[in-house]
Amino acid sequence: MQAMPKWADIVLIPLINLLLAFLISGLVILAIGEDPVEAVSLMIDGALGSSYGWGFTLYYATNFIFTGLAVAVAFHAALFNIGGEGQAALGGLGVALVCLMLPWPHWTIALVAASFGAALFGALWAIVPAYLQAKRGSHIVITTIMFNFIAASLLNYVLVNLLRPAGQMDPASAKFPEPTHLPTISDILNGIGIPFAERTPANVTLIIALLACVAVYFLIWRTRFGYQLRAFGKSEQAAQYAGISSVKIIMITMAISGGLAGLMAINNVMGEAERLVLNSVEGAGFIGIAVALMGRSHPFGVLLASILFGFLYQGGAELALWTSIPRDLVIVIQALVILFTGALDGMVRAPVERMFLSFKKREG
Numbered sequence: 001m002q003a004m005p006k007w008a009d010i011v012l013i014p015l016i017n018l019l020l021a022f023l024i025s026g027l028v029i030l031a032i033g034e035d036p037v038e039a040v041s042l043m044i045d046g047a048l049g050s051s052y053g054w055g056f057t058l059y060y061a062t063n064f065i066f067t068g069l070a071v072a073v074a075f076h077a078a079l080f081n082i083g084g085e086g087q088a089a090l091g092g093l094g095v096a097l098v099c100l101m102l103p104w105p106h107w108t109i110a111l112v113a114a115s116f117g118a119a120l121f122g123a124l125w126a127i128v129p130a131y132l133q134a135k136r137g138s139h140i141v142i143t144t145i146m147f148n149f150i151a152a153s154l155l156n157y158v159l160v161n162l163l164r165p166a167g168q169m170d171p172a173s174a175k176f177p178e179p180t181h182l183p184t185i186s187d188i189l190n191g192i193g194i195p196f197a198e199r200t201p202a203n204v205t206l207i208i209a210l211l212a213c214v215a216v217y218f219l220i221w222r223t224r225f226g227y228q229l230r231a232f233g234k235s236e237q238a239a240q241y242a243g244i245s246s247v248k249i250i251m252i253t254m255a256i257s258g259g260l261a262g263l264m265a266i267n268n269v270m271g272e273a274e275r276l277v278l279n280s281v282e283g284a285g286f287i288g289i290a291v292a293l294m295g296r297s298h299p300f301g302v303l304l305a306s307i308l309f310g311f312l313y314q315g316g317a318e319l320a321l322w323t324s325i326p327r328d329l330v331i332v333i334q335a336l337v338i339l340f341t342g343a344l345d346g347m348v349r350a351p352v353e354r355m356f357l358s359f360k361k362r363e364g
Contacts, residue, residue: 004356010296016348017340018294018308025333034325046318047311055185055200056317059272061310062202065209066264067288068306069216072297074140074257076220077249078233083129083144084261085285086151087122091262092269093155094121096163096276099176110180114270115208115263122262123255125151130254134247140254148285159278173276182271203271212260213299219256220299229253261285290338309334 026036047053067084074081094117104110129143156171163173182203189196220226232239232249240246268280287309294308295301316330340348 004353008352008356010298010301013345013348013352014294014296014301014341016352017345018337020348021333021336021340024336025329028332029325029329032325034323039319039323039325042318042322043311043315046322047315050197051186051195052197052200053314053318055197055202056314057307057310058185058206059201059203059267059310060313061306062206062209062267063264063284064287064291064306064309065213065303066267067261067284068291068295068302069212069288069299070257070259070261071288071292072295072299072302073216073220073229073260074253075292075297076226076233077229077253078236079133079250079253079257080141081126081144081254081257081261082141082289083126083147083258083285084288085281085283086144086148087125087258087261088264088281088285089148089151089155090125091118091122092265092276092280093158094118094262095265095269096173096176099180099270100163100173104177104179106179107182111182111204111266111270114180115266118262118265119259120262122265123259126254126258126261127251130251133254134250140250156278159276163276171278176270176274180270181274182266184271201272203267205267205271208263208266210303212263213303216260217299225252261288287334290334290341294337294341308337312337 022040026040029036029039045053047057067088070084070087071081095114098114098117099110102113104113125147126144129138129140129147132138132143133140159171159173164171165174182205184198184200185202185204185206186196186198186200188204190198218226220230228239228244229249231242232244232246236246239249264281264284268282268284269276273280291302291305291309294305295303312330312333316327316333319325319329320327
């Protein structure tokens with residue numbers, strides 16, 4: 001007999017974990033001499049109270065959707081991909097090469113090609129740790145986190161020695177040509193008569209991120225490979241007994257995961273900076289782990305968790321701008337969210353399960 005209904009596992013427990021994280025965060029804000037109610041009000045108003053705030057919130061959320069989906073796909077196969085940071089960074093290199101090396105007549109064609117380049121470079125960077133796990137037994141957690149540092153060093157070398165324009169001191173590529181510049185959300189909405197603040201980085205990549213959520217859902221729950229992937233994640237030995245190749249599952253799953261992480265570069269490299277710079281990922285690869293955990297590795301949950309973390313990023317920037325609360329406090333809030341939705345999940349789950357079991361006994 002199931003201890004509690006599915007909706008409680010997907011909605012109720014994450015919501016309680018989130019409320020506990022915000023409660024502790026409020027106590028921390030109170031301890032440093034600030035008003036937690038005012039702080040929350042300022043965060044909500046700054047991140048969600050205007051189209052300008054929504055523009056930044058959705059921009060951050062778009063990054064987290066891609067990295068969250070990348071981690072979620074790997075989770076379903078019991079693989080812990082911590083390499084999203086490096087895979088997204090190499091995805092940016094793929095975007096830069098496509099945008100700089102080839103002439104493009106229009107942004108739509110450039111977007112398709114750059115998406116392919118970003119996914120390809122991200123997938124290739126994930127395939128090496130996948131091969132080491134599948135063939136050599138090297139743990140995927142160790143290899144993917146090591147490849148983050150290798151990716152950072154490789155990108156630094158390429159930018160400084162190969163892509164940096166002559167006479168420029170900044171370790172960054174040249175500006176992408178005008179035909180590769182992506183329209184922003186404000187361009188799209190204002191073009192159809194819906195007023196939206198300009199000068200926000202949210203762009204058409206958000207639509208690609210939403211389509212990626214749909215694609216991942218169909219991949220995991222509506223395809224034969226998705227069934228094999230989930231079966232492998234539940235029990236590797238049982239899957240092998242059923243004729244499912246562990247090498248195939250690991251390699252393909254990690255390639256898809258790396259490709260999704262690489263696609264993040266469309267948003268921040270092609271859509272926002274319009275050039276490749278160092279540290280463009282800015283920790284989004286690691287935030288994807290928290291997003292996948294909180295979203296229960298479901299695309300819709302990942303979407304909601306991404307918006308939450310986008311809210312925290314933008315709301316935290318508003319806190320740092322208008323109050324004496326340090327910007328680092330947002331990192332504390334994020335850490336508490338991760339702590340309660342991950343490590344301390346059982347602390348909430350156990351009493352909730354007991355509560356539902358007691359309800360069922362009374363009904364019986």
